[in-house]
Amino acid sequence: MIKKFLDLGYQPLANSYILKDKLKHKENKFKLEVGFDKENYLVSILKTVSKEKMFNKDYPYKSSESNTMRKSFKDFANKIKKKFKPKFIIEIGSNDGAFIKNFSRKNVVGVEPCKNLAQITKQKKFITYSEYWSQKLSKKITKIKKADLIYSANTLSHIENFNEIFKAVDIALSKKGILILEDPSLLKCLQNVAYDQFYCEHIYVFSALSLREILKNFELEIFDIENTKTHGGSNRYYIKKKENDFYKVTNKVKEEIKKELRFGLDKFSTYQKFEKKVKISKNKLLKIFDSLNSKKFNIIGYGATAKSCTVLNYCGLGKKDIKYFYDTTSYKINKYLPGSKILIKKYKKLHRSEVDFVYLGAWNFKEEIFMKEKSFIKNGGKFIIHVPFPKII
Ligand code: JHZ
Numbered sequence: 081m082i083k084k085f086l087d088l089g090y091q092p093l094a095n096s097y098i099l100k101d102k103l104k105h106k107e108n109k110f111k112l113e114v115g116f117d118k119e120n121y122l123v124s125i126l127k128t129v130s131k132e133k134m135f136n137k138d139y140p141y142k143s144s145e146s147n148t149m150r151k152s153f154k155d156f157a158n159k160i161k162k163k164f165k166p167k168f169i170i171e172i173g174s175n176d177g178a179f180i181k182n183f184s185r186k187n188v189v190g191v192e193p194c195k196n197l198a199q200i201t202k203q204k205k206f207i208t209y210s211e212y213w214s215q216k217l218s219k220k221i222t223k224i225k226k227a228d229l230i231y232s233a234n235t236l237s238h239i240e241n242f243n244e245i246f247k248a249v250d251i252a253l254s255k256k257g258i259l260i261l262e263d264p265s266l267l268k269c270l271q272n273v274a275y276d277q278f279y280c281e282h283i284y285v286f287s288a289l290s291l292r293e294i295l296k297n298f299e300l301e302i303f304d305i306e307n308t309k310t311h312g313g314s315n316r317y318y319i320k321k322k323e324n325d326f327y328k329v330t331n332k333v334k335e336e337i338k339k340e341l342r343f344g345l346d347k348f349s350t351y352q353k354f355e356k357k358v359k360i361s362k363n364k365l366l367k368i369f370d371s372l373n374s375k376k377f378n379i380i381g382y383g384a385t386a387k388s389c390t391v392l393n394y395c396g397l398g399k400k401d402i403k404y405f406y407d408t409t410s411y412k413i414n415k416y417l418p419g420s421k422i423l424i425k426k427y428k429k430l431h432r433s434e435v436d437f438v439y440l441g442a443w444n445f446k447e448e449i450f451m452k453e454k455s456f457i458k459n460g461g462k463f464i465i466h467v468p469f470p471k472i473i
Contacts, residue, residue, distance in 0.1 A: 082115040085351035092418035094279040094386035120293035139194035140411040143178035157182030166229040173235030177201040218248035226254035233262040246298035259319040268313025276387035288336045312444040365470040381405035383442025392420040430456035
């Protein structure tokens, strides 16, 4: 049974950026509550939104938008090539091709239901199926040969129906084939008080503990885990069919689960403590904004992320607090953030003459952004960040 531990209020769809002429229209909102399932240790949002409403031809998020992600996908593709020498790879949720573009076109197939994104890789002549991953699609793709590697980053946490997903994986994988999943780590999310990992698209935030339980239902098992830095701390899970004894289960799996148990990811009380920290985080962030606003500082936002939607709407921050956001994504520019209705402007290098404080919506790219904005920082420009606790840096 799922027990609620966190209430983040009514939230709009995180990636539904608003056009100027639609600003007066009523937005669709849903109650964002998060719960813990004692049976399989899974943390999930309680009310979900239909996939068609979120992942369609207007999907704005592009994986290639940051150097960090481009490099991370490239490095990982090189690692895969060396380690597994795969001949046929399927990527579930290939987005704009940040991962598949590192492979030869004849070795890789993308699956991307958002038509605008699928179009990008199709134009680059990568075979891309613009459909939701399913058993039917899996049969179609692997009719002639099975996949020796399926990769999926930041996608499984977005899909509600495990049954369909893993049955389709089972159909597609060859005997020695493996599945590699990469998603934000629940442990990191709790340690960072990164409550903004919860929004409509993130139905789950996985732990090794919960994923291991889920996979048991499908005769699949984790045989290795890597902790990665992306998206505020993620886990890369290497998964195989139980019957596949080509790969041995490494100690890293045991170690990761031990680490999670030590933190208490199996106990409801851990999540109750997290909820208290989230409330404290909100109050601290509001105090920072109140204090800066009372002194009439110029504050803008940087990175109109899906995560920002949760923070802004949960904390009740709006145009009075943040004048506008800068973002590099062309689709988001001149639109308004859902709920808070803050304008998103085309990114320009930060200048002290324009800005005093910058709320870092894309805190997961802190290093990359600080590097880019060196001169702003050198000239006394400051950032506001809410992880692991709200502060000015
Ligand atoms: P970023 C999205 O979440 C949605 P978001 C999704 N549900 C998910 O799981 C993750 O991605 C993976 C901009 N930016 O990656 C680009 C700059 O403007 O944190 C993006 O709009 N300048 C699929 O939205 C945003 O910030 C920069 O220098 O929370 C980053 O979004 C950089 C580095 C980024 O994901």
